[in-house]
Amino acid sequence: MKHLQKAAALILTLGAAGAFAFAADRIYTLPDPAAELKRLFPAAAAFSPLAGQPLHFKAFAADPKANPSAPPIGIAFWTTDLVPQEHGYHGPIHILVGMDMTGVLTGVIVTYDSEPYGYFSVQPPKFAAQFKGKNIRDPFRVGGDVDAVSRASITIGSAARAIRDSSRAVAKQLLPPEGVK
């Protein structure tokens, strides 16, 4: 009996430690979103690897090896890296966001969600399409400048907030202040 109790306690502790280690890790996203980046920046010739603080990709018009001084034409990042605390109905919604150097979104791509009603809220292309060309100073209000979807308000609200808050955080830290419109 005592052994059983000890074993149970051990398993519980290990499980808790495992869950903690897992939670401390970066939220897993697509390891190599090359095709997605190309869709966000069709004009880009090259992208930097995911790096920096906060984590981001840089999009370049020409290969930076040939022309190291040329500034990037835009920045892409995962909402899950910037606002990992943002949850929908069931966990974070993974969204890759592209932004030009003036704070205008070049597009967003929803790559993963575990929302029960994701199939009619954030998965249809209509959801992502409405963010293309949006200025990060916009309010991103569901039912206002973001379309509401009935029965999926928690999901839509979370995705819209994730895009807005992550874009603003990236703009604050990485965009030239004079360039943001």
Place this chain on the structure above:
Amino acid sequence: MEPYVESWGEILGPQALDLALLTGFLALSLVSFFRKSVSLRFVTFVAAVAYMGFAKSRLVSVVDMFAVADLSLPIFKYSLNSYLLWVFVIGSTVLWGRLYCGRICAYGALTQLMDAVVPKRLRVDVPLKIEVHANRIKYGLLAGVLAYFLVTRDVSIYRWVEPFWMFGLFGTTGMWVGLGVLLLATVFVRNLYCRFLCPVGAMLGILSNLTVFRIKRWAECNSCKLCEKTCEWGAIRGPKIIASECVRCDDCERLYMDQQKCPHWIILRRKGKMFVSSPG
């Protein structure tokens, strides 16, 4: 570029109407429960199907258990309606039993409305032997679906263990056929899904072991079968009410109060008469 700061108005504004309607609906369900009123119970059913079901698809689901299991609950301040419902469901189950199943759940309300319309002669009473085993299926389904989720992390399994997606009017042909079969079977066996299959019902059934205010029974209940025959949930077996199967529909409690039908009152009256007629 500063972070966007939301005012409380912006957070509460979009939720206000729903919060008011949900509170109103929950209040209605409690009034119908405490007044033991049949007509109010049917009003509650219609409101459950229309508002909680087709308008909002707001049903407690295995998805909510998944969220608890992997600690990814929605953010409180943006999801006040979900939290209000969850607190009500857990609170009411601990206080009175599976009240949620009996009058809040849109699917349960739908099959109970069906029950009122379907001719009685089509009904099949499940023999007790089968019923006892069939009751356990839902616990197996609950354990199975939770294990499946913990291994695969696949939330979408909910579509195959719950028919609640029907209120969103989305479904593949296979899902609609399955639902059709389920509803057809429900014509013959009352509340089939709720009694034998529902994982949420199983979870609330486990929780209802804690129920504080249970249905009282008279000494006469030991021999009388009136309530047992009336119970549409198969929750009364002889003198005992099986708490985990009872959804507090009030049918037996209305009988207890009926002084013309319940033997308890009839015996009391006869005793009284005997007492009056034989003063010596």
